[in-house]
Amino acid sequence: MADYFAGNYLFPISYNFLSSSVDGLGSMSSLSLNVFKLGYTGIDGSDNNGRFLVFQAGLMDHVGAGVLTVNDAQQEVIYADLLSAYLGITKPMAQYQGYLNAGLKLSLFGQMPIVSELNTYGSDYIYIYDFEKDGTSYTTQRTNDPSLGMEFSIRGGLRVYQNLYASAALGLRYNSSESGNWYLKSDVQDWENGNALFEPDPWYHDTLPKNNSFFDGVTPFLSVTVSPSF
Numbered sequence: 001m002a003d004y005f006a007g008n009y010l011f012p013i014s015y016n017f018l019s020s021s022v023d024g025l026g027s028m029s030s031l032s033l034n035v036f037k038l039g040y041t042g043i044d045g046s047d048n049n050g051r052f053l054v055f056q057a058g059l060m061d062h063v064g065a066g067v068l069t070v071n072d073a074q075q076e077v078i079y080a081d082l083l084s085a086y087l088g089i090t091k092p093m094a095q096y097q098g099y100l101n102a103g104l105k106l107s108l109f110g111q112m113p114i115v116s117e118l119n120t121y122g123s124d125y126i127y128i129y130d131f132e133k134d135g136t137s138y139t140t141q142r143t144n145d146p147s148l149g150m151e152f153s154i155r156g157g158l159r160v161y162q163n164l165y166a167s168a169a170l171g172l173r174y175n176s177s178e179s180g181n182w183y184l185k186s187d188v189q190d191w192e193n194g195n196a197l198f199e200p201d202p203w204y205h206d207t208l209p210k211n212n213s214f215f216d217g218v219t220p221f222l223s224v225t226v227s228p229s230f
Contacts, residue, residue, distance in 0.1 A: 008037045012227030016064065018173075021217040024209050025114070028077060030066025035075070037061045039229055042174045051091045054103065054230055058084040062107070068114075070209060075114050077214045082146055083106035090230045099180075099230055101155040109149030109175055113142065113212045117185060120207040126188055127212040130178035131199045144213055147176045153223075157230070165230070169223045177216035182208045 010033055017026045039056035062081040067074050088103020117126045130141040153171030160166045182203030190196045 006039050006041065007228055008034055008039070008227070008229055010034060012037075012225045012229070014062075014064075014223045014225040016034070016066070016224075017222045018214075019064070019126065019220050020068075021219060022209065022211045022214065025068060025214060027072070028066045028068040028214060030064045030077065030079075032062050032064030035060035035063060035078040037210070037229075039086075041230065054086070054088045054090050054101070056084075056086040056229075058086070058107075066214075068214065070115060070118075077112070077114055079109070079111040079215060081105070081149060081223065082110050083108040084149075087222055088230075096159065098158045099156070099167075101157070101167075101230055103152075103153065105149075105151040107149040107151070108146050109215070110146045111144055111177075111215050113144065114214055115212060116142075118208060119184075120205055124185040125182045125203060125205075125208060126185050127180050128183050128188060129178050131191065136194065138194055140188060140192060141180075144216045145196050146168055146177050149176075149215075150174045155225075157189075157225075157227075160226075163228045165227055168224045169221075169225065171221055171223070173215065173219040173221060175213075175215065175219065177210060177211065 013033045016030045037056055037058040044052045044182055060185050061084050064079050066077045084105055084107035086103055086105040088101050090099050090101045092099045117124055128140050132139045153169045155167050155169035157165040157167030182201045183200050183202055187200035191200055
């Protein structure tokens, strides 16, 4: 087989089990898919079972949505590798009926806050990353800026139909994340309306997660994937 380029839409599709390193968030299951991925596979034509390098570049190639429980309420988590680059090595087995793969991915990563607001002790709280003042305009930043993402995984797959493979992967993700604080919603509204001289003070309760991002630091994961590529 010759070296080749291959592009994927929608695939790979993965069901993921992830464990957050943020205190109080526990684990989450999610479903993710791909918007566009272009890959180069360097296959040694003289040996159908030889190891070969795989390089892939992705645009929204890992768009996921999951559900976890925060304060006894289910919350949705939405995330994506906005731009990514992957380099790995693949060992085909049994004339390409199966394979083993290990690789590293770097990405520009984005995630939505877990909770837009929480009610605890009879009051509403919202998570703010930054307060911004420009003349008479008062605004707040309530979402994370895109951040660095890194992922290492080991994957094994089997051919299930023509060029379609089912695989399972174990890995670790690392994501940097902005930190913010919880604030009393009425205090934030007063500041945004120009009715407060100073930025409000943050509030701290045991029932409020220390961070409003699921992906922050190291996140172990297990994924089950269907894909036409290695």
